[in-house]
Amino acid sequence: MHILSRMMVFLALTLGAATASAAERAIIVLDGSGSMWGQIDGTAKISIAREVLGSVLSTIPADLELGLLAYGHREKGNCSDIELMIPPAPGSAASIVDTANAISPKGKTPLSQAVGQAAEILKYTEEKATVILITDGLETCNADPCALARQLETSGIDFTAHVVGFGLSAEEGRQVACLAEETGGKYIQADNAEALSDALTETVAEVVEPPPPPVEEPEEVAELPEASLDAPDTIEIGKPLTVTWDGPGERRDYIYLVDPAGNNGEGRNLRGLRVIHGDIDNRQVRMTAPVTPGAYELQYRYDNRDVIATRPIEVIDALVSLSAPANAEIGSTVTVEWVGPGGNRDAIELFDPAAKQGEGAVVRGSRLVHGDFENRTVSIVVPTEPGFYQFRYWNGEDRKVLASREIEVLEADVSVSGPESVDMGRTFEVSWVGPGANRDAIELYDPEGNNGNGKVVTSTRLVNGDFDARTVTLLAPVEPGDYQLRYWNGDSRAVLATSPIVVVATAVSVAGPESADMGRTFEVSWVGPGANRDAIELFDPEGNNGNGKVVVSQRVRNGDFDGRTVKLVAPNDPGDFQLRYWSGDGREVLATAPITVVATQVSISGPESVDMGRTFEVAWVGPGSNRDAIEIFDADASNGNGKAVHSMRLTNGDYDGQTVSLIAPIAAKTYELRYWDGNGRKVLASAPLVVVATEVTISAPDVVPAGEAFTVEWVGPGARRDSIDVMSGDAEDGKRVGSGRLTNGDYDGQTVKIKAPKEPGSYTLRYWNGDYGVMLATRPITVE
Template sequence: MQFWKKFALGAVAAIGLAMPAVAAERAVIVLDGSGSMWAQIDGKARITIARETLSSVLADLPDDLELGFMTYGHREKGNCGDIEMLVEPAVGTGAAIIAAADGINPKGMTPISDAVRLAAEDLRFTEEKATVILITDGLETCEVDPCKLATELEGQGIDFTTHVLGFGLSDEEGQQVACLAENTGGQYLSAADGAGLVDALTKTVAQVVQAEPEPEPAPAPEPTPVLDHNFAPTASLAEGGPDIEDGGPLNLTWQWYKVNADGTKGEWIGTDYYARFKGTLEPGDYIITAEYDYAIAEQPVTIVAGEVTETHFVLNAAVFKLHPRSSEGAEINTDASIEIRHDGEYVTTQYGDKILVLPAGNLEFDIKIGEAMVTKAYTAKAGETIEEDVIVGTGLAFFTTEYAPGVKVEDDIFMEIFDAKVALDGTRRSIAYGYNGEQDFELPPGDYVMDYKLDGTSGQIPFTVKTGERTDIPVLLDAGVLAVTTPTDDYVEIRSPTKDIAGNVTSFDYGYGPNVQTTLKAGDYVVFSKKDDVESETPVTIKAGERFELTIEAAAPAAGGKKK
């Protein structure tokens, strides 16, 4: 971390020293304190990396920066209102922020939107220029739309900006929070490790510091123009196709690497975002990649001093907009899974209604809703957009369970769905299973059998599912509850009162005292109990929807033998 610490301190200090400051700039850093910050990167907790990053970057701040510190999810679980300003914005707060971060114990929810809103209000964003820097390793979990919030804050603020540092987020997750930055004119920066987080925080803190422009230098003969950038790449999905523009649901990612002696891609140097990215690279040779969702183009690029290199990348990719529906006319199913293969090789699994950019060629999609699945195959051309409703074809089987009419089952009854067809060996294919008194299963149309079991009660119910329809299936157990209390840890077994034709007694359930409870079909039973050499048998009658409580008293064994 020493290299990054020196870099961070130098970068921020240089901003403060090189330009004369105007009125103090005000900002708040919001650090994710939710439970997910205990996840590890290379053996170190994310919260530890975040603390080290703050210690590195904030050790020496410009005198004209008023900086505050807020966190959330650090005091209790399940509370979306667990948000706290730990350090109010003021100059010279670096040490206080570092100390406050050391005391955070991640444990709760991720109320990103409310935290940003409260930070903005604390900065009086409707009256003064204000900046919020959000560091998060997760997505909003408190049912507030961050994109909508950002638009509202931008409209109400005098000059309000949010920068978002996605720590350990995937590209897809980053896209879901990037709008907080984009809708307020800020930047979304991704960090995969501690070095990346130091780099991202350094950039955003430096951007907060503003300065008066330097006075114009005295006129000089034929001054050499200074370029504000020397690399302006563009990209398209297909050769000759239109350039990709910003503003869509996806962003281009640019990465540049050193070139090894053998011409291969070497050490990573930097990353930036957006289709219209313009940057400054040291003159020299690079290998640069353009990534757009799951499409990647790579080529060598040479940066020449005093020149702007405008390199074009062809991604050779297609756009897919597949809308999974359970049946014709049904709403788009946001829980549908989509597994994608390119030329037979697995690419990714996505969920719900997605826009995907994928390499052109032979693509297969397994779209699954519940227990039903369809496979769609495409030969996609570069630059092509394929949009289609995918009808998986499912119906809904909904089960409700009662001991007797009007007496619902609250326990976790086990249900397993089987294909109605019986194989040659007498078995049926298992489709799905679950535990609850009320359960639903999305299934392909056809005939099925549901097996259920609750303690000593079991049975089967055949049913049929039709596409686009809900089938309600009541499960009437015709059963009651038997509760047995024994003196100690007696063995208790529930048996049939009579033997079958083979002379065997049926065992329905068993357990060990002092308390044994089971569910049984209405009817007559024998409760057998045993402790050491003492045995007893007690007849009981179970009624549907009722509870029968039985207490077995302790008894001494009869002389010379067992008591029964």
């Protein structure tokens, strides 16, 4: 079934079920966040939602009181962008469809607050209420939809939330499904046909074929389990409250905080928490006391129905106050001291009473837990608009203001000062006067950038400059023209001061030899800004399939900066290249010059054969670059992929004589001598090398005295790192208890002296080739 038709069936059944009672009222909460432009089966999600609403709402009864609430549809990044667009009323279907068709998704996803507002509009604590949430994303405004669902379920008369999810993963679906599950509603994952089919089948069965009335039988009164509650007799408003319980502790058992006088004396649920969601081991739950003083009651509800234990608790008044300066300059940071409950969700808000045509609006806020909680202070940056504002103590649990204090925001001197003009690509200093808030910055702004809409070219936070001297360092762009220096207030996102500055064109050039032998080092001189990221590049216009490629690059700072020269290494591919002056900050080429890389002779010459493990000399002709090397290559190694078994950089040999010394491998076979281009990572010349097996033997007394020196005669490669070792245990992997390098003995006479171990016993002498880590010969020896 196509996703559109599946959603139509679900909404039709949901809304149809809502007409079962004449008193039913429902609100559709529609996601208007920017992600609704994403597609499912090639169609934008907002388009699917519009079409579903248009099709379904045309079939519902006219007397159904239906409303529409949307979020994220007016502005970006605003978690308060929630609007009741159509109040619940009979015959509202056509208006809802027209309004939904005009919505253009833009902003964030405050789905929890939106559902909560819809519930309040429907007076869910007094009447039956249904909310249908259509969303394609998760909560993005620091709210907990699951906690909201539990609150709505416990506080509502008969509240139900249904959730339609667009393109959510299983894990994402679980994070919003609780809105439906905790309130007895349905969660439909719109991209899962099987789950959707199961949910619709169950919904159709409930609506089309309601279950027959139950057969009345004599009721058996079940005996309820016993329970008890323990809590303080009194608690101050808004304080954290720990309730200890004793009882069955079943999955659907709740602890409630009830206002007996609420709801016209019928009682009202203020808080509720499942016992299994608390500290189940210690049989405790934690909640927050109300902010209204009075007599309240704690209840243990078995299976969320039967009250099996109660306990009275009195909430008493307490001091809540704020202390802050009477005035502050625009954009400055103010420390607010507070006295109050200090609840987890409590915050200090900065409120503008004149905003929204006198309705007022919260400018910014800071949770108490995000400030200096021990000293009961928070820091808040005041706006950049002068005027009268209020600091407010906000109780997050009950959403009430417990205390307020007025503050006047005053005009202040804000300025930015730099040179009248600066050479392109140069670093220059800017002085500033202003609030100096943590997010404030000095910007270099191009009024003509971004197609005339303006663009910030570069920016430096004040805290990243010399804050005490009130200066920052900026880098001029490489495009000449008229720019602005701006003081930017990051908290209010406003420009507080500007100053003009002209970026002046300067001479830029690059000069090197007309040609360079491949692999050779050559010098390039330059004239230009010399900024920190500027570099001289060797560029291959034909590289990267004709798109061009930087072959080698050297920052001008890493060369002779005073002499304005850098050294580059020519590649080992002959051809026509470019020298380029590269502006790293502007990411532009400022000057070029041609250069030709010329092919040179490359050859390698060594012996046709060499005894295994012997040192031999190889002569070479070639570029002689810093990373070039002569290698002994084994084509059969690494499962036939080949491997360099020995290598020597040319710069580590006799560079003037153009020779290097290598050590032949131990395995007798044919190898390859190779001239290796380290920069280009390729072989420029090669020659065969045959390694010949030679005799390797050890001669020594059969028995030697413990702890005394004895002489060993040897025949073998006699390489620089070869040795005769005395081994205990296994000759190859055992412990070496004595050793003598061949070069430390009588090398011409091919003997070496070794000290016998102090412990008598059977040992093994071995000839060890140190260069390749191979054992070439062994013989037993006894120590007495």
